[in-house]
Amino acid sequence: MNRITAGRRRPLARYAVLLLALGLLGFTYTLAAPTSDRADAAIASGRADDVAEGKKLFEQSCSSCHGLNAEGVEDRGPSLVGVGAAAVDFQVSSGRMPLSNPGAQAPRKDPAPWVNEDTVRQLAAYVQSLGGGPTVPTADQVDPAKGDPAKGGELFRANCIQCHNFTGEGGALTQGKYAPPLYPASPTQIYEAMITGPQAMPVFNDSIITPEQKRDMIAYIVGVREQRDPGGADLGRIGPVTEGLVAWIVGISLLCLAAIWITAKRRQAQ
Numbered sequence: 001m002n003r004i005t006a007g008r009r010r011p012l013a014r015y016a017v018l019l020l021a022l023g024l025l026g027f028t029y030t031l032a033a034p035t036s037d038r039a040d041a042a043i044a045s046g047r048a049d050d051v052a053e054g055k056k057l058f059e060q061s062c063s064s065c066h067g068l069n070a071e072g073v074e075d076r077g078p079s080l081v082g083v084g085a086a087a088v089d090f091q092v093s094s095g096r097m098p099l100s101n102p103g104a105q106a107p108r109k110d111p112a113p114w115v116n117e118d119t120v121r122q123l124a125a126y127v128q129s130l131g132g133g134p135t136v137p138t139a140d141q142v143d144p145a146k147g148d149p150a151k152g153g154e155l156f157r158a159n160c161i162q163c164h165n166f167t168g169e170g171g172a173l174t175q176g177k178y179a180p181p182l183y184p185a186s187p188t189q190i191y192e193a194m195i196t197g198p199q200a201m202p203v204f205n206d207s208i209i210t211p212e213q214k215r216d217m218i219a220y221i222v223g224v225r226e227q228r229d230p231g232g233a234d235l236g237r238i239g240p241v242t243e244g245l246v247a248w249i250v251g252i253s254l255l256c257l258a259a260i261w262i263t264a265k266r267r268q269a270q
Helices: 002-008 013-032 037-045 050-061 085-093 117-131 149-159 187-196 211-225 240-269
Strands: none
Touching: 050 117, 085 117, 085 187, 149 211, 187 211
16 A cells, blocks of 8 residues: 555656546547447448549549548638538539539539439548538438428428528529529428538528428428419419519509500590
């Protein structure tokens, strides 16, 4: 006991205890972590070999704007470290990337010839392995049949109509940007847009809108775009402004023409 007490008073004893504590902490963390970040990324985004294939695709098609290590290139493309597989799947599957022409916003277009389900999965797995981030949602998370369109409509009107209008037609924003129409977007792309915040869109993470609520919103959007307009022309479904404008221009014009016609008839009768 005296020897132990005497050893504690030596100058190097405190450093030895600190190193021992750090070693135990690292050992405990290693046991607690089931897999590495890269393995988790590969499993979340596809097969284990997708990361290697995705790196080849990235170097061929994306590195000129985003850098060889996805660190970004000034005035050409942002860093992709930490954006996650969901962002890649959204941008590439919708044809926004690779970007054909620089501008205020990347428009939706037909995907590049090399883009298919396998290449998108591989590219997403590689980007996910660089720093984590939102992963591609599962089929259950984006299934409109499992959502509540009534609740989704309330959430959509509270969070989305300012830019996308009541029915998802989209609209103009500032500095040349715009909120795109939601009709061409798949349920997966709608979910991915909410969790990644592309372009001018804010990010709606799970603490703001839960996965169940996102599914409800998808159910509402899908339901609205499948609706028909048996009463006549939909006028773009932009809302009462367009309807009122058409009523004034068409309605009052017809009334004026009718008044002119009646007056002309009376003059001929005299």
